[in-house]
Amino acid sequence: MTKEEIIEIIFENLKLVRVEMGYTQEKLAEMIGVSKKTLVQIEKGRIMPGWTVVIAVCALFRESGVIQSSFGGDPLELIETITREGMVYRKEKTLGGKVWWKELSREAGYILQQNMISRHFRILDEDDYRIYSSLEEDEAKARFEELIQDSGNQ
Structure with missing residues (x-):
């Protein structure tokens, strides 16, 4: 999934x-830091939200069913993967990938998974902490x- 696709998803579902959130x-x-007029224009399909608006929506409403099902789980994981591609990640606790994740391999205490919706990859340790994410299968x-x-x- 690309940055543009994420923007499009939020645009279509804002x-x-x-x-949903009331x-x-x-x-x-x-x-989210925009005028009401701008929000109305986005909701009516007249203008696209900017990347910062998309990040704000994903961060503030990451528990939304619409957001979760659109991104295959936590949208911030995907956003972080896109913006930090190729960088080392801090360890972050996950739920282990029981819903939107397909296990590709498990060995030596590590699990390689692919998100079934966004198609990005991640590696978890044996305690379900995410230690790596990538959009590229070969790199993962x-x-x-x-x-x-x-x-x-060792």
Whole structure:
């Protein structure tokens, strides 16, 4: 999934999220830092939200059913994967990928998974902490192999 696709998903679903969460246009506009007029224009399909608006919506409403089902879980994980591609991640506790994740491999205490909706990849440790994410399958598999080899050398 790309940045543009994420923007498009929020663009298409912003009104649904607002209604689901029980906010007025005025209150939501205030929360995400845009004017009510701008929010109305987005909801009517006249203008696209900017990346910062999309991040604000995803961060504030990450528990929304609409958001969760659109991104296959926590939208911030996908946003972080896109914006930090190729960088080392801090460990972050996950639920282990029981809903939107397909397990590709499990070895030496590590699990390689792919999100069934966004299609991005991640590696979890044996305690379900995310230690790596990537949009690129080859990079995720290479990192997985490195981790397995490193654990065998310890």
